[in-house]
Amino acid sequence: MKDFEHLLEKAVADGVVIGAVVCAKGNVNYSNAFGNRAIRPKAEPMTQDTVFVLASMTKLMTSIAVLQLVERGIVAMDDDIAPLLPVLARQPILTGFKENGTPITKDRKGPITLRHLLTHSVGGSYEFSSGDISQWKKIQGTLGKPGTTVDEVFGHPLLYEPGESWSYGSASDWAGKVVEKLSGLSLEEYMKRHIWAPLGLENITFWPDTNPDMAKRLCSMSIRDTRSGKAVQSRKLIPMTPGAREAFGGQGAYATMGDYTEILNSLLTDDERLLKRETAATMFQPQLSGGPQKALDEAFSNPQWAVGYYPPGAYNWCLGGLLVEGKTEASWRKPGTMLWGGAINSAWFIDRATGVCGVFGSNLLPSADPQIEVLMTGFEEEIYKKAAKERPKTHL
Template sequence: MANFEEAYEKAIKDKILPGYALIAGDKNGNILYSGAKGVRSLVEDSAGPFQLDTICAIASMTKIMTSVAALQCVEDGLITLDEDVSSHLPSIGKYGIMTGFDDDKNEVITVPNATPITLRMLLSHTNGHESDWFNPMLMKWRASRGETSFCGPTVEEKSTLPLLYEPGTSFRYGAGSDWAGKLIEKVSGKTLDTFMNERIWTPLGIKDMTFYPKRRADMTDRTARFSTLKEDGSGPATDMGGFDVTFGATDCLGGAGAFASASAFVTFLQAVLRRDEQLLNEASWAELFRPQLDERCKRAFNDYIKSSPLHEQYLGMCLPTNIEKQWSFAGMLVEQGQEGRMNEGTICWGGVPSMTWYIDAKAGICGVAFAQILPPMSPSILKLHEGFQRAMFGKAGA
């Protein structure tokens, strides 16, 4: 048994991780490794084995698929990357730019925003937004309106927030991909679920992806439940009682709302790795992988990750902070390699339930690690995933 497998099995034995699925492959469709262990639920009557076809909420791992779908709309001539999206999304940015909060009046202080928000900004997190649960002042704004973070069933209700900076001038992690998903729906006349099914999943032969798993009878008995560790990341893990990662969304959330199996997701990643012409033309693939941040925004991104332990945990992908990072439409682009783990130019990202994916084009491999456990991006779980990635990197080199 490989060392990384022993580490995962110890985590299961120590009740740190209920279950997991791992798959790595190459651009030719070959599988370098696949394995799954543990249970998909800590509730006895649904504690079936965690398998490669177990359905999981993939949260922010949805973003790369939304970027591919958005570029398909660009290829179709339905939208451009650099036009103002407000004609399609009239509520976006309507509150202006927040400069402070008046505690006496219990209201936000804003100035108007005159800079158009574009699809490029939405996909690169330079659009002025930040997730409300990441920002204390936005949380005060929510509270002043009798609201909670990320509340409501639609993208508009969840993500129509005051901006924090002039669009195009900085980086904050927010709902840009949710807005991009809504934009795709507006210009295509289809739900994001239908669009992706027609343009991405079906061409690749993928069946185990959806935004609406509860509507799929074939997924009901394969869907994993969420569990949680203590706040400090220690065990034992406990069941979360049917936690909803979309917080009641009825809209398709292009930034955080899809569900998939590990097998399905790695099939998609392999198509991205080989730049499958069924999905995008070569120019669009080049755009997907291209670094999108200018020097000012790149510095803001790297400083943002370092700004607090929470930011480093949620966004740092268990990478040293001294490694320079960029953002591509696909995800975080690592400008320097890390010995024994990845080459320079590797793109990676993850999802709230301590899940990760990566594409190392230079090594010709990609991989995915599935779990359904909080706190978000739990360091102890991500360390396990790093061990898996290192093992696959070594295998590819051998």
């Protein structure tokens, strides 16, 4: 790992990043911390117990929670769960705007299912990635305004009939509310009982402010200075869900990279502590075809919006994240690899064919920073090189 370590140490010295934590498990076991988690009012070294904002890396845990409920027979993937989400269910489909700016909408006709939510084909989007949603929220006077609940933040029209296209957005946040409705538990309590506790994890939460030990280990937020191009510490932590009064299953959790890697490793090794093998297998199956597949292909024809390295190739979306469905220019990734990232420039991957999983953790904005992408790619390539040298004892 010397080449990668030199790359990241130089990045810290050059101000590309203030600090980072990386972890890998499976046929390669590696973890390391670089730089600092804070540089003012005094320097605090980055350590393995540093707590990071997970942002959209939260989505994988919410997918696991949903699949656990399906596994127990509480709900089916294709049941109409609209009655559980009344605010989402009453949203019309936004088809455009009149010349005077009045929105043009039509009623939704089909069901809303968990499959739609986990594959981002329900019709929702983020305001920052949809001009139509931004325009609608501007008309409503809510553009850029934080909300305290999923209903408040994402209670806006759909862009298409569920199942007819694909758009990355708030679907996992709605899925988290389904978990709460069907389990009778808050999302925090559900995950604590059914995801974190089975793996012995104590460094993941939606509410770090209520845990003094975790709060003091939070990584500071850094931003890319537009003048110098260097990473500088933000004056304060920039929350993904400011003012939230409930857990957001698509973006609201915090964790150490080590604890998060244990979740990845459970899925990698099929240890059945989170999901039965047959259920886990479904998580890695491609879900999109037709219109949704076409929309995803278009989105990843220019993937500069997405955190991570997604060169040209064959992609799909599965029940846990982006799926490498065939060959890509990242030739080391095997088909069946599942991966995704979070807005603060962190990313994870699980490659069950190679037998490795890993996560790159940083806390830097803006999202999809090209300089961080180089470091992420360097980390991933080094893990695969090491996996190739160390003959795996078993094949998954």
